[in-house]
Amino acid sequence: MKTNPTPTLDILTAASTFAALGSEQRLEVLRSLVRAGPNGVSIGTLGERSGVTGSTLTHHLKILTQAGLVTQKKQGRSIICAAAAYSEMKKLADYLLRECCADCPDTTHEHDHD
Template sequence: MKITDPSTPDIVAAASTFAALGSEQRLSVLRALVRAGPEGLSIGELGARSGVTGSTLTHHMRILAQAGLVAQEKRGRSIICAAVAYDELRALSDFLLRECCADSAHPHEEHDHG
């Protein structure tokens, strides 16, 4: 049986990122930004697409920004929000699937995730 040390940096970083994503509203905000691509969305458009507005949106953007998943940039009179951590999001999913079935008696091929 393969044992993974739960104090490794991978699991610490993953736990921190998962904590930032631990809200339906934050997931909705991040999903809207990922769908918009690198050009991002204005705060107003992000609110319209995600269904999260006002101080609630500000709160969730702060948490996502602290996790390094999104960024905000003032452009003229607008604030543009964008997802910036595509590689980190991919690494997070890889973290979950990297050791797929490592402790199983069944070969990995029977559990194709990929």
């Protein structure tokens, strides 16, 4: 039975996504969402947990959403944010690790990154 390999990122997409994480506040927002799990949290709760609030939080969420790392959905009068893009984060990690040690002269050692 054949399985489809996880699609790999090209360098431009990877660079763009890593750039979205290039802020301590954005990284903290994403970390808070990852900790919240797939159901996500309201923007108010996210602000409390991440320490980023108001227009600054809105700005960072826009960047993370455009990078495909965060989703937002309206639920009643609240907006629920989630780090539902776990597959995107896995692609980023795979991008860094897929050629692990390719240029090392000693290819007999094991690589424990799966």
